[in-house]
Amino acid sequence: MTQESLALGSAVAVPEAAPRARAHAITEPRLVRYVLIAVAMGYLALFLVLPLVAVFSQALQRGLGVYFAAITDPIALAAIQLTLLTAAISVPLNVVFGVAAAWAITKFNFVGKSVLSTLIDLPFSVSPVISGLIFVVLFGAQGWLGPFLGEQGIRIIFAVPGIVLATTFVTFPFVARELIPLMQSQGHEEEEAAVVLGANGWQTFFRVTLPSIKWGLMYGIILCNARAMGEFGAVSVVSGRIRGETNTMPLQVEILYNEYQFAAAFAVASLLTLLALVTLVVKSVIEWQTQRAS
Amino acid sequence: MKIEARNLTKTYGTFTALRDVSLEVADGSLVALLGPSGCGKTTLLRIIAGLDVADTGSILFGDRDVSDSKVKDRQVGFVFQHYALFRHMTIFENVAFGLRVRPRHLRPSESEIRAKVNELLELIQVDWLAKRYPSQLSGGQRQRVALARALAVEPQVLLLDEPFGALDAKVRADLRRWLRQLHDELRLTAVLVTHDQEEALEVADRILVMNEGHVEQVGTPEDVYDNPATPFVYNFLGRVNLFHSRVHDGRAFIGETQLDGSEHRDGKVVGYARPHDIDLDHIEVDDHTTMSAIVARIQNIGPVVRFDLKRTDTGETLEAEMSKERHQQLGFQVGERVAVKPHNLRLFPGD
Numbered sequence: 001m002t003q004e005s006l007a008l009g010s011a012v013a014v015p016e017a018a019p020r021a022r023a024h025a026i027t028e029p030r031l032v033r034y035v036l037i038a039v040a041m042g043y044l045a046l047f048l049v050l051p052l053v054a055v056f057s058q059a060l061q062r063g064l065g066v067y068f069a070a071i072t073d074p075i076a077l078a079a080i081q082l083t084l085l086t087a088a089i090s091v092p093l094n095v096v097f098g099v100a101a102a103w104a105i106t107k108f109n110f111v112g113k114s115v116l117s118t119l120i121d122l123p124f125s126v127s128p129v130i131s132g133l134i135f136v137v138l139f140g141a142q143g144w145l146g147p148f149l150g151e152q153g154i155r156i157i158f159a160v161p162g163i164v165l166a167t168t169f170v171t172f173p174f175v176a177r178e179l180i181p182l183m184q185s186q187g188h189e190e191e192e193a194a195v196v197l198g199a200n201g202w203q204t205f206f207r208v209t210l211p212s213i214k215w216g217l218m219y220g221i222i223l224c225n226a227r228a229m230g231e232f233g234a235v236s237v238v239s240g241r242i243r244g245e246t247n248t249m250p251l252q253v254e255i256l257y258n259e260y261q262f263a264a265a266f267a268v269a270s271l272l273t274l275l276a277l278v279t280l281v282v283k284s285v286i287e288w289q290t291q292r293a294s
Numbered sequence: 295m296k297i298e299a300r301n302l303t304k305t306y307g308t309f310t311a312l313r314d315v316s317l318e319v320a321d322g323s324l325v326a327l328l329g330p331s332g333c334g335k336t337t338l339l340r341i342i343a344g345l346d347v348a349d350t351g352s353i354l355f356g357d358r359d360v361s362d363s364k365v366k367d368r369q370v371g372f373v374f375q376h377y378a379l380f381r382h383m384t385i386f387e388n389v390a391f392g393l394r395v396r397p398r399h400l401r402p403s404e405s406e407i408r409a410k411v412n413e414l415l416e417l418i419q420v421d422w423l424a425k426r427y428p429s430q431l432s433g434g435q436r437q438r439v440a441l442a443r444a445l446a447v448e449p450q451v452l453l454l455d456e457p458f459g460a461l462d463a464k465v466r467a468d469l470r471r472w473l474r475q476l477h478d479e480l481r482l483t484a485v486l487v488t489h490d491q492e493e494a495l496e497v498a499d500r501i502l503v504m505n506e507g508h509v510e511q512v513g514t515p516e517d518v519y520d521n522p523a524t525p526f527v528y529n530f531l532g533r534v535n536l537f538h539s540r541v542h543d544g545r546a547f548i549g550e551t552q553l554d555g556s557e558h559r560d561g562k563v564v565g566y567a568r569p570h571d572i573d574l575d576h577i578e579v580d581d582h583t584t585m586s587a588i589v590a591r592i593q594n595i596g597p598v599v600r601f602d603l604k605r606t607d608t609g610e611t612l613e614a615e616m617s618k619e620r621h622q623q624l625g626f627q628v629g630e631r632v633a634v635k636p637h638n639l640r641l642f643p644g645d
Binding site: 198 | 396
């Protein structure tokens with residue numbers, strides 16, 4: 001400190017003004033902020049944290065031994081396998097469909113464009129039970145195509161194909177709905193530039209469009225996957241609940257619970273919950289990456 | 295490569311963007327399509343590029359009819375108004391893109407691509423930015439990269455859609471000059487779309503003035519500025535003063551200036567004069583035949599002085615411009631009544 005500032009400091013002792021309650025024109029006063037955060041946290045705690053804690057505590061209630069026995073039980077393993085298989089088929093199918101639909105809707109004008117747009121949202125507005133029922137009507141023993149296919153030796157309902165179909169239908173919209181607004185906001189100037197420079201359709205898509213939408217696409221895949229693994233309503237209608245064959249994890253949880261095998265039920269449920277948590281983490285990472293990229 | 299467009303028409307639903315438009319661009323020349331928003335100039339450019347297709351008419355490159363050719367077969371370079379750089383690629387990759395997507399048998403080797411791209415980046419003076427991403431560049435730098443990217447594939451024709459529209463005035467002026475120099479060096483046939491008449495006058499070999507989907511006038515910058523064919527062209531190319539008059543016996547009087555109105559029929563005409571062609575003087579002898587006006591406002595705008603005047607006979611407003619020196623010489627004041635002498639008038643029929 002120089003002589004001058006020392007002199008100034010001793011001559012003028014101004015108390016520092018208290019920081020203002022409102023830092024910015026549209027910031028709420030502190031009290032309002034705290035109340036809003038408390039409400040949000042409370043809501044989260046009640047509807048999210050509490051159930052999560054309950055699932056895990058119930059699952060581990062009878063000890064780790066029972067827990068591992070429950071999730072390595074052959075029937076539980078079959079359910080896990082079926083869930084994974086269903087997701088492995090329906091998610092890629094919906095990615096292909098979602099990307100194609102988003103591309104068509106955002107890049108072209110064609111007759112029926114708004115119809116397609118509306119149809120994509122259909123599985124969201126229809127109850128999952130109805131979604132399952134659709135396939136029973138189509139492929140069931142008394143359905144339109146059921147008897148014909150039955151003669152060929154193909155069983156859809158009460159078999160794995162039905163489960164995959166129902167799951168694919170229910171998770172239809174996720175990828176498309178994620179991509180459409182993203183691609184619309186990005187416009188197609190970059191694609192036009194690529195085409196003028198001599199790129200063909202595939203090159204334009206893989207080199208220009210895909211890298212621009214990759215985080216949105218990832219997010220859509222995560223959502224699609226989460227729903228595919230966790231779907232209950234539609235799958236329970238078409239499944240038939242044949243233990244070891246047509247039970248997915250959500251269905252298995254219900255069966256175990258109805259048989260009063262609570263610890264086992266919660267054990268399988270905890271696996272689904274872990275999946276939900278992993279999904280959340282991956283989603284956060286993606287959001288963080290998107291923010292960094294923009 | 296010469297470009298020719300014949301009788302192009304394009305409608306979007308009920309809106310006619312182009313009405314029977316034809317144009318010719320001589321090999322190696324730079325032609326500007328000049329006009330207000332919505333006049334069809336960008337539509338015309340995009341049709342030449344192949345990004346849009348005309349309803350009727352044809353496009354020829356040299357002797358080849360390319361009307362049905364796909365965009366990538368036309369070998370044009372296109373520079374977009376908002377650059378359209380690939381946001382997730384480095385500058386180097388952006389410029390290399392056109393070479394990388396070539397079919398295998400036409401694709402140059404990696405080292406050739408590298409050489410070519412570096413050469414171009416040096417030419418446009420952004421070689422030091424090669425590893426950066428578009429978002430890290432300024433607007434002017436981005437536009438130069440967009441140009442380099444278009445030139446990388448050695449196009450026969452260069453098309454620019456309001457390339458400097460999104461930049462601020464100083465950068466725009468610099469890039470304009472730079473583009474003209476580059477064009478003189480490369481001698482590439484180029485078509486430039488702009489709504490800025492100063493840009494067109496400065497950069498182009500020939501200007502096509504467009505309005506509402508048709509061509510008002512084609513000519514060199516001097517032609518279009520000094521001899522505008524229609525009131526629209528006159529108005530668009532600069533500021534305008536209107537003098538209403540009548541033609542009688544092949545003559546028209548505006549103030550005490552007599553004009554040759556022989557090419558017009560007897561009847562109403564309007565004389566158009568530029569602000570710098572309006573001479574002002576102090577009134578020595580008030581003989582009531584000289585046109586006079588009251589000085590309403592005097593503005594110093596850089597090297598010129600602009601006068602807002604109100605005519606004493608008709609009450610109409612006029613705008614005059616003179617150099618700073620002349621104003622200092624004569625010393626006009628607000629509220630003063632001055633003599634107005636317009637010259638270099640151009641007559642157009644009508645109101």
